[in-house]
Amino acid sequence: MKLTLYFKKFFNSSQFSGIMLILCVIVSLLIANSSAGESFQKLLDTTVGTSLFHLEYPISIWINDGLMAIFFLLVGLEIKREIIEGELSSFKNASLPIFAAVGGMLVPAVIFTIFNYGTPYENGWGIPMATDIAFSLAIISMLGSRIPNSIKIFLAALAIVDDLGAILVIAIFYTDQIHWVYLFLSLGVTILLFLLNFFKVTKLIFYIILGLFLWYFLHHSGIHATIAGVLLAFSIPTNESNTEISPLEKLEHQLQFPVSFLIMPVFALANTNITFTNGMVGGLTSTLGLGIICGLVLGKLIGINLFSFLAIKLKVSSLPQNSSWRQMIGVGCLAGIGFTMSIFISLLSFKTEIQIQDEAKFAILVASFLSAFLGFIILKISSKKYSGE
Template identity: 55%
Template sequence: MQLTRLFNEFFNSEKASGIILIFVTILSIAIANSSLQIPYINFWHTDIGGHDIVHWINDGLMTIFFLLIGLELEREIYHGELSNFRTASLPIFAAIGGMFMPAAIYLLFNYGTETRAGAGIPMATDIAFAIGILSLLGRRVNPSLKIFLTALAVIDDLGAIIIIAIFYTQTIAWLNLLIALAIFIVLLILNRLKVHNLIPYILGGILMWWFMLHSGVHATISGVLLAFTIPFKNGDEKSPSYKLQHFLHKPVSFFILPLFAIANTCIAIPANWVEGLAQASSIGVITGLVIGKPLGISLFSFAAVKTGLCQLPSQVSWKNIIGAGMLAGIGFTMSIFITMLAFKDEDTINNAKIAILMGSVISGIAGLLWLRITLRKQSITPGQ
């Protein structure tokens, strides 16, 4: 299978971004627990225009991240691995299982408690980290497995966005929401009228974001909506969608995501942090990511294939699917994002962040070791 140039660019940029995310995360945690702890943490909570820096990053810059995710999803639907239902169905079923099972496991520990709102935390997959870890396996990873994991993560992120819109939206200012949706419709009309200049879409997207920000619905939703108004045409290098996606890759991978990681992992780890991991919310997050993700992805994929709804990609074994499920347990970026929406108590938020880091590290190491062993055996005995 030949990978397209754009997919290669996406994969490689996410791979490099994953390495950078690992570095800045370690650096941020180290500074937050050094002699610079107080000024460092206070810096990220500096008020600018009525909101602190972290808020502007999470509600502003992350909208651009979701715009890129939306453009990637649009490309896959119109011109990629998700353009045919039979081809797309496996990562779709896998993503559903990978969202349902972690949430169910989380609720086993937190049902009826104040922390039940965190059920969405272990449902997410971090694309950059997951692909970054997969890239460490080098050429032994075949293109089908790369595409499966990428499509799974993209669909997973879309699911997380829908969950944010439905379950993590509080008071709705209907007038602002209707104006935002009206702008979305206008942009769709421009698309149908074959207006291919990106400027009206970008300006309209900024307005849609502003009204969405003041509607009560999370502003990042506007990024995904904007993506589906951008003209795709035939998906070649001249299409507006391709140009914008190509332009956004590096700023998102090397600036926005690392900045998000730094701002949201300035965690002052308390002396009793181990006790924090014993809380129901922390247990739910860790077990949801480490156990729920691979279990849900594997079981739903197996059921879908056995019932004839889809087929296993060429050169991909069930052991590979399990390994990809383990890597999908790296929930870092989206999990932290949902944590900030699910909880208000600072201690609960910090405990959840530490649990996310623990669960993601365990999932990443487990997935790397599992795939290293199984892929080596496959290279020795083809078709095993």
């Protein structure tokens, strides 16, 4: 099987970073519910930057929109590499994550709507649609060589498509105003990036400079700026040669350590900062809580596997190499880790209703932990030891 050396290195390093991520989640929850919680939240809300170019944002925004764009850049580079010469190089393999992601968005939204149609919570239908790519990849990486790399690549591609879908949902249904000038400027920069690729420009600095402009324009357009990382990744030139290191491979190598051991842990510390309040536990049995939990835990599992099954039966797609349906069930569970994007959509859904936001956050946290636990256990007991892939 053709697999990139960098992809293996990425997930091998992520085994340790995955443990770091879990520890950061625990530490963040402990801080948030201690006497230091208020000070920590004030730190995250501290505005830094410059007003000269309208770049003054809270630290939490710099983490979620800035640092995570770099994470998306790395994963986008890995996905492009696999499309060119790896697991996703055939249409049947490349199409499966797309079908799975569509099912993984539609079914959870339907389940949430069934619970909440006609209630004050119905606007939150987008909450269980999202998969948290950072946490889901961290959990699967902790299983190491027990899981075939094809399954890891499938989850990464599925999560990318899922997050792009969530970004579109936010842009269309949850954004008050799209700034079209900035959006068209983003399109222009994207075209320039791919023109650089077309004319075989290999100096990474030109792509990075344009990538910064792309992030800036997208952020000011009202669309979640992490998509800039994916667009930049797909413009970076690569090759199918095993003898010459391409710009894509160089950038992968440079990003692996800071992403695994700095960006992801900082992301976990900032985004698990949830303070438990009265009524949160009771909120789990409300239609809001049930819609979120059932949407993420069951909806993702059913949607991903149902649409994957249909795509394979119709001979449009094929199962990832050396994988089984039991492993696909495990992946479907891991995709139920909604977390950051789900919390973000819940804030947009209930802008002025703090108590409902808190109930939604707690339901997302519970659903994400359930999904992570179930996915990890199912993948662990259903997978034999893989080596030499």
